[in-house]
Amino acid sequence: MDVGVVGASGYAGGELLRLLSNHPKFAISYISAGSNAGELITAIHPHLTHFKDRKFEVTDTSKIDKCELLFIALPHGESAKLISQIDPNLKIIDLGADFRLVNKGSWEKYYSGEYAGNWIYGLPEVVGSSQIAKEIRVANPGCYATAISLAIAPIVDFIEMQDLVAVAASGTTGAGRSAKISLIGSEVMNSLSSYKFGGVHQHTPEIEECLNRLAKSEVKLSFTPILAPIPRGILATITSKLDQPISITGIREIFEIFYRDSAFVSLLPTGQMPMTSSVLGTNNAQIQVAIDEHTNRLVISCAIDNLGKGAAGQAIQNANLICGFEQDLGLRNLAVR
Incomplete structure (x- = not known):
């Protein structure tokens, strides 16, 4: 599957790239980072040697729409602005907080900006893997x-x-x-x-x-x-x-x-x-x-x-579920202690 990562210059975005580079079903076709567009990926993430000579792209909705699956790793409040501009049928895992809360009052108390609504909450062990597997858009939990x-x-x-x-x-x-x-x-x-x-x-x-x-x-x-x-x-x-x-x-x-x-x-x-x-x-x-x-x-x-179960790892777990794969696919690595 062709996969895109928006907001790839951050720590969670970098961890997404690291994990996705070894995923047997996901091929990273689009990598964007707004303020870092045009820079080498290894200039920001020097450990990601798989991406040597590859650069961050600008955020382009026409390129996003060509993906089959999208990960969004933007600061809180930014995902909602982007969602309205892209294909409503595109599978998305949002690592930000924009769609996590059901209660509008809680959003207004703890965050700034307009409340954008909510998607299914992507904590499979609590919400249920089968419930998440039915969705195409998932709000990845906070760490x-x-x-x-x-x-x-x-x-x-x-x-x-x-x-x-x-x-x-x-x-x-x-x-x-x-x-x-x-x-x-x-x-x-x-x-x-x-x-x-x-x-x-x-x-x-x-x-x-x-x-x-x-x-x-x-x-x-x-x-x-x-x-x-x-x-x-x-x-x-x-x-x-x-x-x-x-x-x-x-x-x-x-x-x-x-x-x-x-x-x-x-x-x-x-x-x-x-x-x-x-x-x-x-x-x-x-x-x-x-x-x-x-x-x-x-x-x-x-x-x-x-950055693992608290962000990128769980995002891939959720992506596996909505794409019909085993939820631990690409995530069977041991700790690096």
């Missing part, structure tokens, strides 16, 4: 939203869903390529810092909407993100009070059953903790669970690669 939703989804019937507390650390690629003083090496190295402090991170309503699909009661999340001095990876810790008696053995069984058919999400053996280095460069998610008996709270740890 934090992926890690936190995967951690909580199996256990919604056993915890207080209005008492979710999540703290998650992410590598600097999660903030994009734009030049910011807070992201330069001298500021980031040897330092951890919270940001979007006080429940204002834009992935909060996305997580709540995702989990509301499963929960019997309203979902309320207090979420604090942390900037970690690493390029990529997310480690999320989520807690909530248990609302009924259950053993750790019972909890583990629930997680194992929930993810037994997943090619990517795994509950680790007792005593083994998720590590970002163990999922680096993959579409995998690692989970561990425990009960804090002192406070009667369930504690869950989840590690993903923010």
Whole structure:
């Protein structure tokens, strides 16, 4: 299939190119990057040696319409502007936030610009692979939203869903390529810092909407993100009070059953903790669970690669589904730890 990538100069766009270059069914026919049009791809992504002498193109809707599948990796608010100009039958995976939220009020509270509507939410392990496979346009989840939703989804019937507390650390690629003083090496190295402090991170309503699909009661999340001095990876810790008696053995069984058919999400053996280095460069998610008996709270740890399961890897997983392929096609690589 002829595939296009719009917004390929960013970190997620570069990871898309890396993964797609080895996909047995997808052939990259069009690669665009607005402000970097005309530049060599390897000038921005020097590790992508498969693309030697190839340049980023301008964003051209006539070329987009010649593709059979399109990945959009643009900043939030930009996808919606482009969608209205291209073939309505073109299969699209949007890595931005433009079509993730069902609630218009949540979009207006956490984002800027006009609400564009919503597409099916592309978290196959929670929404359902068969449901996504019926669609031609998919809203790829956010990185934090992926890690936190995967951690909580199996256990919604056993915890207080209005008492979710999540703290998650992410590598600097999660903030994009734009030049910011807070992201330069001298500021980031040897330092951890919270940001979007006080429940204002834009992935909060996305997580709540995702989990509301499963929960019997309203979902309320207090979420604090942390900037970690690493390029990529997310480690999320989520807690909530248990609302009924259950053993750790019972909890583990629930997680194992929930993810037994997943090619990517795994509950680790007792005593083994998720590590970002163990999922680096993959579409995998690692989970561990425990009960804090002192406070009667369930504690869950989840590690993903923010550019993998949190972005490009999951986008290809969704693309495989809407194109009728096995969802792990082109995504069976091991971590590079």
